[in-house]
Amino acid sequence: MSTPSAGGDEPRRPTMTDVARVAGVSLKTVSRVVNNVPTVDPELAGRVLAAVSELGFRRNDMARNLRAGSTSATVGLLIEDLANPFYAGIAAAAAQYALEHDTMLITASSEEDAERERALLLEMCQRRVDGLLVVPAGDADHVYLRPEIERGTPVVFLDRPPRNLLADTVLIDNAAGGRQAVEHLVAAGHERIGVISDWLSISTMAERLAAAEQALERAGVPYRPDLIAYGLHTVPEAAAAVARMLDAPEPPTAIFALNNRLTLGALGALNGRTEPVELVGFDDFETAAFMPWRLTVVSYDAREIGRMGAELLFKRIAGDRSRPRKVIVPTELVVRSAG
């Protein structure tokens, strides 16, 4: 019942061989025309081009890259969650930079799961990406990447450093950001400052929290463990934690939320309340200026992280063998008053 070459039913992409047959030239001549080699008789080139457009031929880059060696003109990007605007900004900037280098971006989300991260990155290596951009999951160990790096797949870490591995890294100045936020609140006269944090296994959280605690201590603000909540990974968890703090006997007069998700949670908890609680959030977002609260944020250029990471990665791909670099993107406190 099967009609192997009955045509029409089972579409198959034409190959250079097909083009060569139709144009009445050799395979190699088709290759030359397709690759714009100048030494081809214009008449033959014309026949080839006609055949190409008649058949709808399009060169198979998989085969081409296989032959060409170990480049796929593809880089992999692994982030926690594509839908988070912070990471989406990184992804957009990295994709743009890659495109300018004739490279496309494979993206995937780790969902903060170390095992998933591992599986996805190794999968990308199997596909012979030219390099990897990675926002590591909080508790990931990256020794497993060493063989891949040694065998020529460079890796650049974004937003968080690798564990048990030396590699290029682009970080935010978390310590400065944490300090700026707390100093701002202290200067405004606050003495009971609540801090809400995601999992401390995430390095950015640990660094921001440490900087905040240090700044509080330096300012002579008494240490209040009841005003520090961590392990909050979702918006509702953050909201619940803030609500608990506010309902306690000595509620905070200000809150420092260590990332954008936590800031949303805090906003949710504060919404509808009358207490004049001041809120500072790490990570800026588009609608921050329109909030009814005095929402000050620790801001930085998220796209710069993606762009810079891509730049470092492409240097490695081009053969740079110098020792790993660490780039720190600066933070800036954007102070906003109530509307």
Next chain:
Amino acid sequence: MSTPSAGGDEPRRPTMTDVARVAGVSLKTVSRVVNNVPTVDPELAGRVLAAVSELGFRRNDMARNLRAGSTSATVGLLIEDLANPFYAGIAAAAAQYALEHDTMLITASSEEDAERERALLLEMCQRRVDGLLVVPAGDADHVYLRPEIERGTPVVFLDRPPRNLLADTVLIDNAAGGRQAVEHLVAAGHERIGVISDWLSISTMAERLAAAEQALERAGVPYRPDLIAYGLHTVPEAAAAVARMLDAPEPPTAIFALNNRLTLGALGALNGRTEPVELVGFDDFETAAFMPWRLTVVSYDAREIGRMGAELLFKRIAGDRSRPRKVIVPTELVVRSAG
């Protein structure tokens, strides 16, 4: 000066041939072990596995896919702007669905540029993606995709229909959303309703605007061309347009913004003003609930667009040849009152 096989300097990924040599077996036996073919002597299999981990071998999927036929276990996603939360949600959902089908996602941004869209999609076809998910640029013509589709690369359109092409499409119910928004405002007693729109070459804008005008007419609200502004593609443009309307002799008492960027612009223009203007925006966003305005939104499940699109695409990839389908994702009016 060059030392071809001096080792260490020029990293090269080991191949099955290398593994076979180290393990002292044939190439084919390595292939069997790597692919878990059961009929291999356990002792040989052990030697192969030892060699694999000694060399750090990882199968080259490019070569594998070339041999296997025309599948790359990759699909392409083209959207307007990865950094826009609306599209980021689509991308995240599509990536997740793809992953569940052992497929990875190549993402790129068209930046609403038809020529760039064309170049990127054809580039993806050259890489032999198994299929394409496309949010078309406003003024794109898609005839150029017909040969690709005929030759076995299915395409599913998201959010906006294709032009001059028949293909699966996942759309939002723009007409219902536009109607709901206007009916809500009319019911609240508004008679001067400003509408701000992006380029009308974008089909979603045209549909939403048409539905809004129709609803206004049905409600007996007099047509007011001075309260309709279109061609606004950036936040500042939208803000300026709204400011102009508000400063006119007969300012609107309500505004309907046809997408999330325009809503942000409107918020910017309204910020600091005292007029009690009611705002309705198409597209929900995370912080909408915290706004000091009565910010009602036309909401829908953005992730569902990505998921549904991916589902249709994988059916096609699996060989579905039925006639193209159109899926409409419903909208819902989320009414919010001032805080």
Next chain:
DNA sequence: GTGTCCGGAGACAACGTTGGCACCCGCTCG
């Protein structure tokens, strides 16, 4: 007229992998 050179075209191998086939060996059954 002959040797040389050069532009233009094709044959062939190779990239790394897998499917198809042939082969070898030890066993069982007639």
Next chain:
DNA sequence: CGAGCGGGTGCCAACGTTGTCTCCGGACAC
């Protein structure tokens, strides 16, 4: 005791492309 069988292994071709080499014919110089 020989044919048949089947598990285990290896050889070869093929996927679609490009680099290298060779070949052919014409122009040019001697």
